[in-house]
Amino acid sequence: LSAKEPTQLERLGPTVGDIVTPEWTEWNRKLNALRKKLAGIEAVAQTLNGQQDPPLLLLGLQNTGNGRAIISSGNPDTAANVATYVPGVGTNLTGIGGGVNRSNKMYATAQKMAGAPLAVVTWFGCDEPPDLVHGATEADAKHAAPLLDAFQAGLRATHQGQPSHNTVIGHSYGTTVVGESAAHGRSLDANDIVFLASPGVTVTDVSQLHLVGVGSSQNSHHVYASTAQGDPINLAAGINGPSPTDLGFDATGFSSAPDEGSWYSFDWNLAAHSSYWEARNPSLRNIGLIIAGRRSEVG
Amino acid sequence: VRLNQLGVALIAVASLTSCTSNGTGWYHVNKVTIGQARQQLDDYVKESVAALPAAARLGPLIGDSGPIPCDDSDGALSTSPARAQADNWITGLPSSGNAEYLDAFVAHWITKGWRIVDDPRPHLNYVAVANSVGYSLVLATTLDGLRLSIGGSSACASREPPETPSGSL
Numbered sequence: 001l002s003a004k005e006p007t008q009l010e011r012l013g014p015t016v017g018d019i020v021t022p023e024w025t026e027w028n029r030k031l032n033a034l035r036k037k038l039a040g041i042e043a044v045a046q047t048l049n050g051q052q053d054p055p056l057l058l059l060g061l062q063n064t065g066n067g068r069a070i071i072s073s074g075n076p077d078t079a080a081n082v083a084t085y086v087p088g089v090g091t092n093l094t095g096i097g098g099g100v101n102r103s104n105k106m107y108a109t110a111q112k113m114a115g116a117p118l119a120v121v122t123w124f125g126c127d128e129p130p131d132l133v134h135g136a137t138e139a140d141a142k143h144a145a146p147l148l149d150a151f152q153a154g155l156r157a158t159h160q161g162q163p164s165h166n167t168v169i170g171h172s173y174g175t176t177v178v179g180e181s182a183a184h185g186r187s188l189d190a191n192d193i194v195f196l197a198s199p200g201v202t203v204t205d206v207s208q209l210h211l212v213g214v215g216s217s218q219n220s221h222h223v224y225a226s227t228a229q230g231d232p233i234n235l236a237a238g239i240n241g242p243s244p245t246d247l248g249f250d251a252t253g254f255s256s257a258p259d260e261g262s263w264y265s266f267d268w269n270l271a272a273h274s275s276y277w278e279a280r281n282p283s284l285r286n287i288g289l290i291i292a293g294r295r296s297e298v299g
Numbered sequence: 300v301r302l303n304q305l306g307v308a309l310i311a312v313a314s315l316t317s318c319t320s321n322g323t324g325w326y327h328v329n330k331v332t333i334g335q336a337r338q339q340l341d342d343y344v345k346e347s348v349a350a351l352p353a354a355a356r357l358g359p360l361i362g363d364s365g366p367i368p369c370d371d372s373d374g375a376l377s378t379s380p381a382r383a384q385a386d387n388w389i390t391g392l393p394s395s396g397n398a399e400y401l402d403a404f405v406a407h408w409i410t411k412g413w414r415i416v417d418d419p420r421p422h423l424n425y426v427a428v429a430n431s432v433g434y435s436l437v438l439a440t441t442l443d444g445l446r447l448s449i450g451g452s453s454a455c456a457s458r459e460p461p462e463t464p465s466g467s468l
Contacts, residue, residue: 091371280417294442297423
């Protein structure tokens with residue numbers, strides 16, 4: 001589109017007489033897609049400009065798909081503990097500020113537990129499904145898995161000094177992406193992984209996951225899972241494999257606030273699905289401990 | 300089996316979607332803005348420090364913590380109601396009194412009608428309290444016991460209108 005075309009076309013409107021022209025429809029589709037991408041890039045810029053401590057580092061930015069960005073709170077090349085947060089369905093670049101704020105909360109909590117230098121990366125590095133209806137398949141996770149694998153391998157390769165302790169934290173459909181990245185012939189370069197509020201992670205138990213440098217017999221000590229009792233995601237467990245909180249999955253479980261309601265009484269609470277970063281929620285201190293490599297304190 | 304599971308999941312998803320569309324959902328959104336919630340949370344943090352020995356001071360842990368979304372559905376991380384955050388070190392106190400500081404913190408808020416919602420003591424020097432409208436506070440020490448911190452989250456509050464982007468990229 002030339003600089004003048006949008007204004008001219010908007011003034012002309014979608015119809016000639018009573019007919020909506022295919023040309024206008026196609027133009028309007030492209031315009032909306034561009035506006036969405038631009039809004040995403042503006043959200044990235046606003047986020048980066050709005051914070052100095054910890055410093056925010058832009059590790060990646062692409063305008064492919066819905067738009068992608070990777071932002072780190074703290075320097076992952078020098079931190080002793082590095083976590084990567086992979087969000088869930090419906091995530092798009094305009095929401096990256098909220099994602100970074102969650103990473104900041106995990107950063108602050110890990111600092112409060114261990115005090116060691118750390119970094120928490122907000123990974124909006126793929127196109128997540130727009131909602132859980134589309135998240136009922138593993139297709140998007142299969143597309144995202146090689147991207148997350150490559151990112152984690154890059155984190156390891158560029159780290160300076162002693163190898164860092166790396167954790168990957170998936171939330172909601174993000175857990176499906178993380179599981180896919182560590183299975184089916186792939187290995188994820190992470191010391192620990194955390195599944196929060198999972199609809200399934202594409203495998204049936206921890207023995208089918210592969211973490212670089214971790215023997216499969218040790219996986220149950222390096223794979224953590226938690227879902228709040230009233231979280232409606234409990235009803236979606238099984239779509240992409242059994243919930244990693246199932247006893248048979250053999251992950252290390254940890255507490256999350258039950259919130260109001262319980263899934264078995266159909267008394268779900270939407271807030272529970274987003275409550276894992278509240279100060280009151282035991283999940284937050286447990287995530288901080290896992291990031292800090294203090295697994296013996298998790299519970 | 301997979302189809303049955305999908306059907307149940309779709310019910311859950313429909314619930315999630317309908318909650319979002321009415322703008323309030325199943326969580327309680329207080330009639331305050333994020334800025335007002337942040338001010339209230341800061342007041343609670345200061346009141347907590349005032350309940351400790353007089354030498355206690357607030358120190359920076361991270362910069363100005365941004366709000367955390369209350370709702371994940373429909374990609375609303377940027378527009379949904381959110382909780383204001385606070386995270387600070389507490390300085391000026393000898394670490395030998397850590398257990399007493401946590402006791403004093405709990406005692407103060409219990410008398411104000413708050414309740415303990417997470418208390419892994421003595422496994423960890425960490426305790427969380429919450430009030431009935433969604434605010435919560437955590438007092439904790441680092442695992443080595445050398446530093447004391449306070450953190451908190453507000454109730455869900457409405458987003459303020461976004462600032463108009465300045466200039467172009």
